[in-house]
Amino acid sequence: APDDADCDLVVIGAGPGGYSAAFRAADLGLKVILVERYAALGGVCLNVGCIPSKALLHAAKVIDDAEFFADHGIKFSKPKIDLKKLEAWKSSVVGKLTGGLQGLAKQRKVEVVTGKAGFTDPHTLNVETDDGSRAIRFRHCIIAAGSRPVAPPGFDLKHPRIMDSTDALELEEIPKRLLIVGGGIIGLEMASVYHALGSEITVVELADRLMTGADADIVKPFRKIIDKRYANIYLKTRVVSLSADDKGVDVEFEGDKAPAKDRFDRVLVSVGRRPNTDGLNIEASGLSLQDNGCIAADDQMRTAVEHIFAIGDVIGQPMLAHKAVHEGKVAAEVIGGEKSGFDGRVIPSVAYTDPEVAWVGVTQEQAKAEGLAVEVGTFPWAANGRSLSLGRDEGVTKLIFEKDTERVIGAGIVGTNAGDLIAEVALAIEMGADMHDIGLTIHPHPTLSESVAMAAEAAAGTLTDLY
Numbered sequence: 001a002p003d004d005a006d007c008d009l010v011v012i013g014a015g016p017g018g019y020s021a022a023f024r025a026a027d028l029g030l031k032v033i034l035v036e037r038y039a040a041l042g043g044v045c046l047n048v049g050c051i052p053s054k055a056l057l058h059a060a061k062v063i064d065d066a067e068f069f070a071d072h073g074i075k076f077s078k079p080k081i082d083l084k085k086l087e088a089w090k091s092s093v094v095g096k097l098t099g100g101l102q103g104l105a106k107q108r109k110v111e112v113v114t115g116k117a118g119f120t121d122p123h124t125l126n127v128e129t130d131d132g133s134r135a136i137r138f139r140h141c142i143i144a145a146g147s148r149p150v151a152p153p154g155f156d157l158k159h160p161r162i163m164d165s166t167d168a169l170e171l172e173e174i175p176k177r178l179l180i181v182g183g184g185i186i187g188l189e190m191a192s193v194y195h196a197l198g199s200e201i202t203v204v205e206l207a208d209r210l211m212t213g214a215d216a217d218i219v220k221p222f223r224k225i226i227d228k229r230y231a232n233i234y235l236k237t238r239v240v241s242l243s244a245d246d247k248g249v250d251v252e253f254e255g256d257k258a259p260a261k262d263r264f265d266r267v268l269v270s271v272g273r274r275p276n277t278d279g280l281n282i283e284a285s286g287l288s289l290q291d292n293g294c295i296a297a298d299d300q301m302r303t304a305v306e307h308i309f310a311i312g313d314v315i316g317q318p319m320l321a322h323k324a325v326h327e328g329k330v331a332a333e334v335i336g337g338e339k340s341g342f343d344g345r346v347i348p349s350v351a352y353t354d355p356e357v358a359w360v361g362v363t364q365e366q367a368k369a370e371g372l373a374v375e376v377g378t379f380p381w382a383a384n385g386r387s388l389s390l391g392r393d394e395g396v397t398k399l400i401f402e403k404d405t406e407r408v409i410g411a412g413i414v415g416t417n418a419g420d421l422i423a424e425v426a427l428a429i430e431m432g433a434d435m436h437d438i439g440l441t442i443h444p445h446p447t448l449s450e451s452v453a454m455a456a457e458a459a460a461g462t463l464t465d466l467y
């Protein structure tokens with residue numbers, strides 16, 4: 001390590017991975033510099049990802065809930081949507097969180113440097129700041145530069161009518177007819193938002209199903225709901241071309257049931273993300289990139305260069321904030337001399353759509369493909385009192401147990417608040433709980449959480465109560 005180092009650790013990128021790593025390292029007594037190219041801390045998640053999307057999804061839920069009661073005894077008038085005000089509320093939520101991060105950095109004496117970082121040698125970064133370039137000599141580095149949306153070649157994301165997720169979160173207008181290209185979590189969440197705001201939604205997906213990571217039977221109840229709400233869902237279909245003008249976008253499709261051509265007011269392209277590793281002058285660090293642009297890291301988050309670590313979206317799938325946070329803490333602890341490692345068996349995935357779809361651990365399809373002997377307990381929410389009282393009985397809770405040990409190894413949940421419910425199963429997997437532990441745990445009545453206990457009881461053969 002260089003004697004003239006400016007810090008023990010420099011972190012590139014102040015997203016959830018980067019700030020968690022910087023804060024943990026500072027708490028362990030290291031001198032830390034956090035470099036972020038944007039003035040606002042928080043990365044994609046806080047600024048243009050998790051948080052603004054969940055704020056808008058909540059607004060969507062309020063509208064949907066009000067509509068539900070129109071047929072059940074409470075009639076509101078049609079919502080008048082003031083996009084400017086809604087946008088301002090969303091931004092205020094984001095602002096509270098990103099502003100809070102500045103304070104947390106200050107408290108811990110983490111120096112925040114605003115500017116774009118690139119390597120000049122294995123122990124030096126060059127940062128292009130507003131006041132010119134600054135060299136930072138470091139003992140250790142954590143690369144947490146995150147990711148950005150990709151578009152297929154020829155899709156002009158610069159055209160205002162062709163949006164990526166960042167544009168779609170900005171709520172410029174409510175398009176009459178909106179095409180969502182890509183049936184993954186991000187596209188389907190934005191579909192939920194724009195549908196509630198009044199857009200007619202069409203979804204097109206190359207694969208033969210939506211949300212390919214989850215078991216098909218868990219996605220099905222969600223699919224049933226959106227079949228009623230959305231104009232079209234085209235699977236096994238490719239968008240061949242998009243050509244946008246001032247008033248709309250002409251789209252050519254190739255696939256199963258889609259027409260050869262159609263026209264939309266706007267198109268959201270959400271087909272995947274690529275790591276921000278191309279702007280780092282990475283060769284100067286001694287590292288090389290994988291074919292997909294990601295950086296390889298081991299379970300201590302160490303790269304091929306011993307004193308350089310990589311975490312979060314830059315090391316690949318699953319690209320999720322909570323994964324980045326945990327990896328960031330591991331990297332900081334390893335650098336701080338602690339015994340730490342990342343074990344990613346239990347990384348929950350959640351689509352905050354309406355209804356929510358969540359899964360964790362081993363899926364049933366994965367178990368089958370890997371030849372694991374499993375026992376499955378399923379509980380349909382139509383027999384859960386709370387879901388009936390919410391007017392939402394389409395949900396399903398499914399737990400997957402290892403046959404020999406009866407330990408829970410995975411779960412899939414679809415329904416209202418599935419994203420919150422999955423956390424209980426994540427803990428159960430981590431603690432090595434079996435079906436009896438879960439089934440014998442007294443869950444509060446009436447709650448959706450009872451569906452978890454009842455799925456376990458269904459597997460154990462002890463399920464009696466239906467309420």
Ligand code: FAD
Pocket residue numbers: 012013014015016017018035036037038042043044045046048049050051053115116117118144145146147165166186276279280311312313314319320321322323324352
């Ligand atoms: P990022 O958050 O991408 O942060 C990287 C930071 O590095 C950025 O601030 C960037 O400006 C900075 N940077 C990059 N290069 C440089 C450089 N050369 N110099 C200086 N700074 C640099 N995940 C969830 O878990 N739950 C969700 O609900 C969820 N919703 C999402 C919704 C949307 C619309 C999107 C797009 C993503 C969502 N995600 C969600 C994914 C989540 O946002 C990412 O997984 C997470 O932000 C990754 O964190 P990170 O720290 O790796 O990188």
